[in-house]
Amino acid sequence: MDIDLIQSYIAFKSPSPRPLLVLIDRSQILPIDGILNILDRNFLIVPYENDLQIRDVLEKYKDNMQDKRFCIVTSKENDENLCIADYIARSNLIEITPQNLLEFSQNGFNWLDNVNQLQGADFWDNIDRLKKFRESISGRISSAECNSIILSALLNFDLLKPLLPTSAIELQRKIDRDERIAELRKKYPKLIEFLEQKVHEAIPLMAKIGTDEELTKFIWLAYSLSQHTENYEILLPRILGDDIWQKYGEIPQDRAKEICEQLIESDSDRALEQIKLVEEWLGQDEEKMRLFKGWLGVSSGNIAKAVEYSVKERCFCVPLKDSLRTIARAMVSSSVSMAVTPQMKDEILKNITKRHLFLQDDTGYMRIKDTFDEFFLLCEFLNLASEIKKKEWWNSRNRLDNIDLWIQDIYPKYISKLEFLRDRIETLNFKCELLLPALMQKLIDEVRQILANLNESFTDLIQKHYPLWVTEIEKPRPVLTVDFISKVFLPLYNRYIKNDDQSAYIIIFDGMRWDEWDFLKPSILQTFHGKLAMEDVIPMLSILPSTTEWARNAIFAGKFPRDFHSTDESELLESALNSYQVAKVQISGEFPGQRDNMMRFLEEKAQIKAVVFSLIDIKIHSTMQNLVTLYEEVQVNFNNTIQPYLQKIPSNSLVFILSDHGFVELAGKGIIAPDRSQADPHRRYIGLRSFTTPDNINSADFVFFSSENIHMPSDEGILKYGFAKQGKFITSLREQESGRIVRYAHGGISMQEMIIPCAVFVPRNEGQLTMF
Structure with a gap:
């Protein structure tokens, strides 16, 4: 209840009030006790409940009218106020209604007395909505518009706009079931009658859509055809049959379009089901479907x-x-x-x-x-x-x-x-x-x-x-994988790792080629979102052979295979970093196979941490699926086993996500290895103990380098290495005879095997955030 509004209105209507006011309040929107302050004068509120009560209250005032100020609030009709007629004659008489208060507080907007049927809290709880809906109509309003405004406020639903059939159906359900509307019906039967009429006008045809399959077929076929062709009504009888056409053929095209578009807008699930019904019906009759497609011109x-x-x-x-x-x-x-x-x-x-x-x-x-x-x-x-x-x-x-x-x-x-x-x-x-x-x-x-x-x-x-x-x-x-430590890692480490509580993470996805990085990238960005920013993706070139054995160890060692002898990647990395005099190097958790081990690895105090995930390389060597299926399987494993670990990486970290090599799709039959020591299944390189190429190896299928020129070890008498081109590969006679087929391999020369990504993530406030 807005007491200030009531007091302002009374002051407006009675700028020089007498000590006694009589307020006519048939809508019961005024207070029934307390004080009203009118022009800095307090008036005690005296409610007129019944004749006996009002006589008792007024008895003490009748001989002392000058010293007391009070106001009588009555909701009775004029002929029922006879008991206070004498007081009315000596007072300022003011009628207060919802219409009066709305017009007074909303200058320039007229109201009709329809609004006066609102009682008490129904008026005060909705006064702001009444004003808002009234403002949507300029000028004077009709009785129907006034009723629509009142209902819009009570139901908090805009009934001034054209009522969509689907909305009308929903309102009808509320009229039938909603307790709130049942209460309103008792208070305001004429308003609810008006609502029912408005609803019924909106739904007669729409109500049948979905329950009448013949009408559903007509409406949707007419709507679809009308979008693409003129004179579609010539075709509809042939598709629908005379019975349906005679029943519904007179429905205007605009009406059919209106119904379909309203249904799409307000109840798309229902529209989908109806379209399916029509298409399934068409599909049961080849001739009907032929006619439909033919008229549209899509079958020719x-x-x-x-x-x-x-x-x-x-x-x-x-x-x-x-x-x-x-x-x-x-x-x-x-x-x-x-x-x-x-x-x-x-x-x-x-x-x-x-x-x-x-x-x-x-x-x-x-x-x-x-x-x-x-x-x-x-x-x-x-x-x-x-x-x-x-x-x-x-x-x-x-x-x-x-x-x-x-x-x-x-x-x-x-x-x-x-x-x-x-x-x-x-x-x-x-x-x-x-x-x-x-x-x-x-x-x-x-x-x-x-x-x-x-x-x-x-x-x-x-x-x-x-x-x-x-x-x-x-x-x-170019940045070879042996250059990762010196050209990629160390410059960024020195730039971003400034405190002892920060760590740099080297995360290698064994066998991740560039298109797989693109596939996993959205998930990785989402994992680091709000914590780390992707600073750059640096293209690197895998060394030869582009295999896990050589390429990954070369990353950690920072050297070509000829120049390192250990296969312990932790030892290789620590030695490489120590050679650059990086302080406080502590390496741990290179191969955490168990969840507990990985969590301990993440929690350890170490400024440089390295981890290898081999799931991609394992999949490569065991699948016959195409890239999509392969990558989707990797994505599932990533989400389940790797992403939870990456989420634990602190936001002040420096992270490198890189590959050691890619892979390529194989083609044709494999080339039998010249000796058993190199008869690994589906190998893409070979080491030769002679500068003479074996007879079964076509030089056109390989690129040969001396061991010395590419810094590969020659301690087993290997003088030169051959690297497969295109999809060629080395295998064993036994493997070839077994009939086992593998689709992918690596170790040779191709863009897919050698050009690999290194993504760099830095603390979010220090890098350029890449959105996903």
């Missing part, structure tokens, strides 16, 4: 019609899936790819990634979301492939001698993405068959050709420059 292979339909269709799935197939196959078929312009693709992608109703469906219906995803990835793939072939380096021989171009641009930005996109498209195509097998193979072959072309050039570069980098005849050289 007409690219223009398929594009037009795919841009506009927000509801139906079966014809849209056919349209997307037509377009996808046209884009992959070079003979007609120009028929689908970039602008067309953009418009289609807007629809299937943002607007289509079934983006909200989680039931897997028609695999439509997989189809959307594959189409999106296919567009991304084709754009990327086209962009690659437009790059200057694609046809330039200069790329051979520019290693920075390879490790900073060609592989991480283009080729690693292309190969993974290929496998994502292939995985989805098994589910939704967007592309025919021959076209899928065409896409696979295109990637294979691009990889072969570029890997041949990359191999030529390694063959020419790698020995010069190793022997430091050619400077500067």
Whole structure:
């Protein structure tokens, strides 16, 4: 109750009040006891409850009217106030209603006496909402508008706007079941009658949608067809049949559109179920579906019609899936790819990634979301492939001698993405068959050709420059894995580790190639979000052989394999750091296999901690799955076993997440190793005790270096090493005869094996935060 408002209104109506006031309060919105202060004068409130009570109260005032100020508050009608008629004649008589108070406090807005039916708390609890809803209508209001304002305030629901059918249905449920509305019905029966009438006007047709399957079929088919074609009413009778058409054919197109769009907006789950019902019904009759698709033009292979339909269709799935197939196959078929312009693709992608109703469906219906995803990835793939072939380096021989171009641009930005996109498209195509097998193979072959072309050039570069980098005849050289300690770790360690309570973490994911880093990156960023910022991703080059045995030990040792003899990685790292006079070096927990060990490792006081996770390398050597399945399995393991450890890393830490090598997909039959000592299954390099190449090894399939030139050990009589190119590999006769197949390996020369990432995370307030 707003006492100030009441007092201000009384002062406004009676600027020179007599000692006695009579306040007519039929809505019972005034206080019934206490004091009212009018123009700095206090008036005792005297409620008029009944004749006997009022006589007793007023008896003591009748002879002393000048010394007492009081106000009589009565809610009775005029003919019931006879008992106080004498006092009324000697008083200021003021009628106070909700309408009076609203108009007084909301200057410029008129009200009707409809609002006076509000009683007591129903008025005061809703006065602010009454004012707010009244302000939405300028000028004078009608009786219906006034009732709508009152109900809007009472129900806290805007009834001034057109009432959507689905909202009307929900209101009807409340009218039938809600105790609050049942109470309001007793107090304000006319208001609730008005509400019921408003609801009934909004739902007669909508109420039948979903309960009347024939109407549901008519409404959704009419809505879909009207989006794409004129004169659709010619087709509807042929699809629906005469009975349904005669019942509902006179429903205006605008009304059908309004119902569908309102249902989509307010009850999308219900809309989805109805669309499924209609499509399933169509699918049971081939002739009906043929007519439907044919009228839309999506069954004829007409690219223009398929594009037009795919841009506009927000509801139906079966014809849209056919349209997307037509377009996808046209884009992959070079003979007609120009028929689908970039602008067309953009418009289609807007629809299937943002607007289509079934983006909200989680039931897997028609695999439509997989189809959307594959189409999106296919567009991304084709754009990327086209962009690659437009790059200057694609046809330039200069790329051979520019290693920075390879490790900073060609592989991480283009080729690693292309190969993974290929496998994502292939995985989805098994589910939704967007592309025919021959076209899928065409896409696979295109990637294979691009990889072969570029890997041949990359191999030529390694063959020419790698020995010069190793022997430091050619400077500067790219950051090799042996340079990690000196060129990457130490400069950043000296920059960010300033206190004894800080630690630097070296975290190696064995076998993580660049596209897998891109796959895990969002999870890692999310893990460190708010704690650590990603400062940089430094491209490095694995040494040869690109295997765990040599490449990882070279990281910790900071030396080439010829120059270290221990295989204890803790010892190698400590020795390397001591050689640079790094103080307070304490290494622990390189291979924490158990959860308890890992937690102790994280809690130990050590300024430098190193840990190796081998799950990726283990998967590589045991799977026949494509990259998508492989990486998804790694992601599950990462989430379950590795992420909880990374979350424990303090926010003042310096973290390096890097790889020791990548891997490549194998091709063809393996080459039998010349001796048993090198007959490891699916090996990508070989050591020879003679400068003569064995007869069964084709020199064109390998790059050979002397042990000395690449600083590999020769203590077992190894004079030169051969590193496989493309997808070639070494195996044993026994392994070959066993029929065991492995899809991936490493140790040779390729972009995928040698170009690897090193991500650097620093305290959040000191680095550039990379968002995820």
